[in-house]
Amino acid sequence: MSRPRIEFVQSQRIPWRVDTLGAQCPGVEVRLLSEDRETTACSLVVRYRPGYTRPGRAIRADHEFLVLEGELTIGGEAFPAMTYAHHPAGFDAGEVASAAGAVVLEFHSGAPLAVRGPLAWDEQRLVRRRSLFDVPYTGNFHPEFPPGAGRKMLYQDPGTHDTTWVLGTMPMRWAERAEVHPTVEEMYLLSGEVHGDHGVMRPGAYFWRPPAVPHGPFGTLTGNLYFFRTKGGLLTTTYVAPQRPFRWWPEYDAVLPPELEVARGEVPGVASCW
Numbered sequence: 001m002s003r004p005r006i007e008f009v010q011s012q013r014i015p016w017r018v019d020t021l022g023a024q025c026p027g028v029e030v031r032l033l034s035e036d037r038e039t040t041a042c043s044l045v046v047r048y049r050p051g052y053t054r055p056g057r058a059i060r061a062d063h064e065f066l067v068l069e070g071e072l073t074i075g076g077e078a079f080p081a082m083t084y085a086h087h088p089a090g091f092d093a094g095e096v097a098s099a100a101g102a103v104v105l106e107f108h109s110g111a112p113l114a115v116r117g118p119l120a121w122d123e124q125r126l127v128r129r130r131s132l133f134d135v136p137y138t139g140n141f142h143p144e145f146p147p148g149a150g151r152k153m154l155y156q157d158p159g160t161h162d163t164t165w166v167l168g169t170m171p172m173r174w175a176e177r178a179e180v181h182p183t184v185e186e187m188y189l190l191s192g193e194v195h196g197d198h199g200v201m202r203p204g205a206y207f208w209r210p211p212a213v214p215h216g217p218f219g220t221l222t223g224n225l226y227f228f229r230t231k232g233g234l235l236t237t238t239y240v241a242p243q244r245p246f247r248w249w250p251e252y253d254a255v256l257p258p259e260l261e262v263a264r265g266e267v268p269g270v271a272s273c274w
Helices: 258-263
Strands: 006-010 017-019 028-035 042-048 052-054 063-074 077-080 083-087 096-098 102-108 127-131 149-156 163-169 178-180 184-192 194-196 199-201 205-209 224-231 238-240
Touching: 006 028, 006 199, 006 258, 028 205, 042 063, 077 083, 077 127, 083 149, 127 149
Parallel strands: none
Antiparallel strands: 006 205, 017 028, 028 042, 042 102, 052 096, 063 077, 063 083, 063 096, 063 102, 083 127, 149 163, 163 224, 178 238, 184 205, 184 224, 194 199
């Protein structure tokens, strides 16, 4: 498999490194969450310094992002915290700047190299700007899903049905069964805590899970807000008996690739998602 399973890592334990993101974002700091060794697709937390600016340009990869902290200005439009966009390969959103700095959760479908010459892009795959505060919650997305949760849909690819959404759950909610999906499932925890079969996830927790891996059950005392992405087709869920019964405050028992062993460990009581 070209991208290893990660279940789970607290992103705060991953060291920052100075990067250029393929020369498209010189001088930013990056926490590399995961990377596909074949396609160079990657998931990152990116920190933009105060006063950052770069000219607008199109790149050869899809660029999907959520502002976590601070604010970006893109093409003259403000992107404050909890603002999302999906820019398809070839789309030029305009100049990027940050007066006071920003921390951004970013996903690239390949190396973010500049386009040399025109590159057609699909209007149906474009989400220019979407505030999480403006997206309504929807429910009843699976008849067997335990009650007490809602979903904010952010993007679904018209061809592949790859999907991005935010899931919010109520406090004192837990499940008794595990889940299995036919797709990749990727998650970054925005707020709250999650008690699961690999420990207690805090804000900033991240996992990348390949298809057909049973996971859960999960519960929360505080309620939480998850940022989810799925890859590889339409998400479906099969509920199965868990390998471990649900319990509160499980010990941390991560599945990590060698390059993330340095980040093994919990971050107790953390309030910030980055």
